[in-house]
Amino acid sequence: MDTPRYEFSKSEIQRNYKYISKRLPLCKLFYAMKANGNEKVLKVIKETGAGIECASKYEFDCTRRVGANVTNLIFGLPVKTVETILYTYENGCRYYVFDCLNELHKLKKYAPDAKRILRIKISDLVVSSINYGMPLQEIADNLEEIKESIHGISFHISYNNNIRSIQDVGKRIDELMEQLECKGKNYIINIGGGYKPDTDDEFYDVYHNILTNIQEKYGCVFYAEPGNIIVETAGFFYAKVISVKKTENSTIVYMDGGIPNGIGYETFLGDIENCSRSSNSQNELKVYEFRDCTNLNETLIRVQSKYDIEIGDIIKFDHLGAYSIVFQNHFHMWEQCRVDIVE
16 A cells, blocks of 8 residues: 555545535535645535635635636635735635725725625634634724625634534624624625534534524525535545554654644544554553654654554554645655545
């Protein structure tokens, strides 16, 4: 087997897309490609019928290369260069987000026929959320210009699985829609992403009721930007063991893939499989620290396993479909690793 290598499951991506579609039935879904922008993965995403949310010229070009319909794209980054606006607008993009007046004025000048979506600040309500967004006071100070200029509002709740958070944000959206006099204007409300695979049904039931009440009151339409939840469980990484070093508390395993392949940038929440030998249920759990030869002292993944591991073994890591391959780099001028789509 060629290593290092990523493998992405087409059926798992499709299954995850159907799952989140069912949980957010009022929303048109746009896959947040920052989670995994590999073009082979994007082709699978496109086939599901999802739109795509991009945030750079390069990401925009990736969607074009895989044949995504430009009318099914949104540009979600609130801050953009004039050159980026001009390029994407001239090539068909008609949906942009902004979070300050300067960005609004750029969009009105350089993308005059596009949908302009105001991202609002919610980090005062949900402290774990990214600190993008226009504060309420700034909205109030410029209310008339904003009312005349926008086609909707957006927000993003990081780690979106807390009922209290969506209730608090839902109340803010309701108050803001009233302030903006949005009733009957077919406004877009983009509720962002941050959805997790282990979130229970109660969260989605409460969210659905909140969105239903807002929709009935204002006649708006909803967009959502799931990313992680669609690809995380669909991704696997394979690496070959090139050295093993036993210490008092753990076994350090050096592998032929790692930092240059995007491994170690996010906390590993999955499991491992030794493709070269069977697990012995009679074995005691062993602590393994996986490292690569570009940084011999940094543990990238730490797990407990009953597998024995020896030089030459092929190790499979699961749950590496999101925020892994997007961090691939040319550290030490390593080549980009192979990527396969499997059924």
